[in-house]
Amino acid sequence: MDGFAALGFPHCIGAVDGCHLRIRIPTGRAAEFMNRHRYCSVLLQGTVDHTGRFIDAEIGWSGKNHDALVFRNSDLFKAMDAGVFVPGNPSVTLCGVGVPALLVADSAYPIRPWLMRPYGRPRNARHRRFNRALSRVRTVVERGLDGWKRDGVACSPGWTFRWKMSITW
Numbered sequence: 001m002d003g004f005a006a007l008g009f010p011h012c013i014g015a016v017d018g019c020h021l022r023i024r025i026p027t028g029r030a031a032e033f034m035n036r037h038r039y040c041s042v043l044l045q046g047t048v049d050h051t052g053r054f055i056d057a058e059i060g061w062s063g064k065n066h067d068a069l070v071f072r073n074s075d076l077f078k079a080m081d082a083g084v085f086v087p088g089n090p091s092v093t094l095c096g097v098g099v100p101a102l103l104v105a106d107s108a109y110p111i112r113p114w115l116m117r118p119y120g121r122p123r124n125a126r127h128r129r130f131n132r133a134l135s136r137v138r139t140v141v142e143r144g145l146d147g148w149k150r151d152g153v154a155c156s157p158g159w160t161f162r163w164k165m166s167i168t169w
Contacts, residue, residue, distance in 0.1 A: 053144075067109065079115050102114055
């Protein structure tokens, strides 16, 4: 959490985002994997710490799906909702409000008490500052996913890979 605090986002444990990994066009099944960019892919949803190290990943959903669907069905989402992803479920009180450990994401992700996303239409300077701070923090996950996008992945559709890691806090 201290690493994200130094980046301007206290009590944050990770940044989450998704990307499309290009796959070979599956015979007779292209429509199942065709994404909005008009190529066949599977989705990688990655969550990284402040250094860009992956702390959670989901790989294998069809590129036809939206990031929010993958996220809502992930073990990470369920664990954060249950308050068990971070051992001890630490919280802080800010302005009289209990704040759980936080994740940051872009506007494609659903609003949750533990998920910070940008204001869709910032109405004042405070909203704009928040959006700038959130954008700076989110760059760690974008950099982490860039390597996967650049290097690609050789896999067949129907291959599902769930990568789980044990994190020591």
